[in-house]
Amino acid sequence: MRKLLVVLAIIFTALAIIFSALPLDTIAFLPIGLAMVFCLLLLKKSAVNQRKLPNILLFLCVASSLFVLGKTLLVKDQVVKDTKFEKEKMETKIEAKKELEELEKDLE
Structure with a gap:
């Protein structure tokens, strides 16, 4: 029984360390809990x-649970608005409208 517990503890501790290093957020607590x-x-x-x-x-x-908890609480995911892309998108729409107007004028 002890040998089985040793193998399971080692496997789940290794999975806990791997999952804590990956960006899996709180899913890493599952192997950590089982390993504990x-x-x-x-x-x-x-x-x-x-x-x-x-x-x-x-x-x-x-240690891996503290690392995951720290990563979850201290690292903030922020989405930054890409103004350059928005500007290019608007310019593309304006150019497309101008081209359509020119095509309509050519057809008339």
Whole structure:
């Protein structure tokens, strides 16, 4: 049982670290939570002299959760209005209208 918990804790801790590095926002809390659960179960099932690995994995889970939480709260996504594009769009519309008017005049 302990070997299974070790494997699951390592896998989900690795996924937690990977997901926290990617821009997945709060979806990264899913593998972090699972990794914490498996780490705590592993810590409970381990003998006193076998608790080094679960402590390290638990620390990595807490660090990645703090990183994701900090990224979520401190990084603000802002959409900036592109005035240059809007200006070019308006100029294109005006030019297209002028060309249509010229074509109408040529047809008459």
